[in-house]
Amino acid sequence: MTDPKTLTPLDLDTPDKTFLDANELVINMGPQHPATHGVLRVILRLDGEKVLGLECVIGYLHRGVEKIAENRTYTMFNPYVDRMDYVAAVSNGLGYCEAVEKLLSVEAPPRAQYIRVILTELNRIASHQLWLGTHALDIGAITPLFYTFRDREEILKIFEKYCGARLTTHAFRIGGLQYEAYEGFEQDVKNFVSFVKPKIDEYEELLTTNRIWLERTRGVGVISGKDCIALGVTGPVLRASGVKWDVRKALPYANYGNFDFEIPTGQNGDTYDRYLVRMVEMRQSLRIIEQAVAGIPEGPIMAKVPKVMKPPVGEVYHSIEAPKGELGYFIVSDGSTQPYRVRVRPPSFVNLQALDLMCRGQLVADVIAVIGTLDIVLGEVDR
């Protein structure tokens, strides 16, 4: 495995000698391409079908979310974070709310925390389902996409019933929740858990032992745990490389410490291991949801938070385990109603760095598989 520090950047400026002499081919993949998951542009340098190197060009979806934060109050900025990783909007909201709560030194009441955990874990399953469907589609299996979307729909229905929105939910408020769980919420979640368990088996039946799937994913896009740490890669990608790091266990937040669950890890750090890790994660999320639903306490859902939020001067960094990896918020307060600076550490952006390292020496088809397995959302990469 090459050391990521020694990777030389691609020479994309030297023109090919002549068209016929050229053994190397520079292909521009994206920003409009069916498999780059949004508007990622990848410049590939190929020798035949072999990848000599690649470079990512990002920024097509840049909306200046961090800058917007500086001109909004803490409360007003809350819905914006949903638009970063729109596939896992609930996790984004959780990270932001907890970061501001830390800054204000308040804590959400236990009932709010339990409901937060349930919604966040449901969102993790939804995010993983969307990843599985699109990843399988990239590798050529079209059917899992429809299966996962069918089941993801049930999660979105719960979100819709809870807060009226399906995708960009804005489910949490600083200090707790705005809405009490609707009547029958627990039953809906329980029903969903028993509904989705056999469905996950169904996905696995289609793919886990499928010969073509094994050949396409085993040994593809291998990255070692050491390289992951060097590049700052987190989430399922890191865990599949054998590093047992999950913010939920390592730095417990939102009373994750009270729940009993395991962190799945892989050994080889290849695409297949990342697939397996995410499949187990879905099951572990179900375990957390089951425990949380069983133990929802009664009580208030909102802590005492001032109407006009003026956090004391200072800064705070708070990170959570989003479905894609460690999602961090660094907020600097100057004592006014608006944050002085909000910096987001998005997992997709940092994980995307590993793409070059994972793809060198592989084939074009593997680049697609690796982009899929990194599970990036361009809204979060570009912000």
Place this chain on the structure above:
Amino acid sequence: MHEFVQYILSYLDSNQTPGAAGNIFWAVVYVLLVFAGLSVAVICMNWLERKILAHMQVRLGPMRVGPHGLLQPIADALKLLLKEDIIPDGADKIVFWVAPFIVVLAAFTVFVVVPFGPTHAITDMNIGILFMLGVSSLAVLGIVTAGWASNSHYPLIGALRSSAQMVSYEVAMGLAVVSAVMMTSLSVDGGTLSMIGIVEAQKEQGVWFLFKFFPLGLIAFGIFAIAMVAETNRAPFDLPEAESELTAGFHTEYSGFRWSLFFLAEYSAMIAVSSIAVTLWVGGWMRPFPNLLNGPTCDLAFSLIPGLTFVFLAGMCFFNTVRMPKHPLFRIQTIGLAGFGVVLGLIGLVMFVPAVRIRIDDIFWFSAKVAGFMYLYIWYRGTFPRYRFDQLMKVGWKVLLPIGFALLIATAVVGMRTELWAQVQEVLHR
């Protein structure tokens, strides 16, 4: 005039194909019939693929244009015809223009020798199977020129993949075909390459070559069944047009009518290779168990099946007419579906007429067997992920080819076992 009528009528007593009988008029009629039938088959296939795939994927598929989306293929065809005809600036215009025609030509020409029945073929060539393999492999030329003429990276890679793939799988395919051809040589009149002759040989030997020398025939058929999917660039071997990697592969730059020609060619190529498989291994136009379940009762029962099939389809239409929403907006659709059912029912009833029944029987069974293969194609597409290029090559050269060679030798040895044994005895006794 009278002579011309005589010329036309003279063929009716012949028990040969029009091509073999040398009757130009009927040959032209057959060509037109095959062309029309093939176009209808491609349209049906378009609708069926979308519907079946949709139902495999827990969705409905086309539902808006016509009842149950029955008119969707026609709407699509119209849309494609009316689209702007784009030839990219950097493209090699003449080659770009010619490429789809090469592909279509190759795909349609093979049907000259496809035997829909003992007399229902345009012609019967003594090198039929060779002709089919040869002409169908010309399609690769069209694909390569299409990829090259587009003057763009994705089509170029798609075309290179495609040519490599088709050439490699043709080898394995050829070996499987040879083993079936060798089986024909066990017949009384000796071996033959004629498509009709191969089916006749199966009839004479009383077994589909699929089950001949069990499991040798089965293995040969398996090799062919894999190679034919690769040969037609369908899932899981659809690398040349791998949507997620190469956007659309060799036809990325094509649109409108030119694109639809590629589509037409792909589907008729699928039908063509399925016809080869049906002819070589599944008994061609013969109904199931022609030797085992013979006699007038069985003959009658089997000859009723074509009509019954259409009546059944009509019944399904009527059943769904009843299930249609009763809302006034669905009135036209309901009437349309009922009308479609009536048409199918009438076709079914016509098929019960003895004179028609006898003539249509072989075409029906052939088409039914080909349709089975078509279903397999759709099933594969709904099930498998896509192979990677190197893995595809590995399967072709390192798995199918050695098995094909071993199979060839095994078939030869088993086929010649009595003669070989006599030789061995002779040597031993000397």
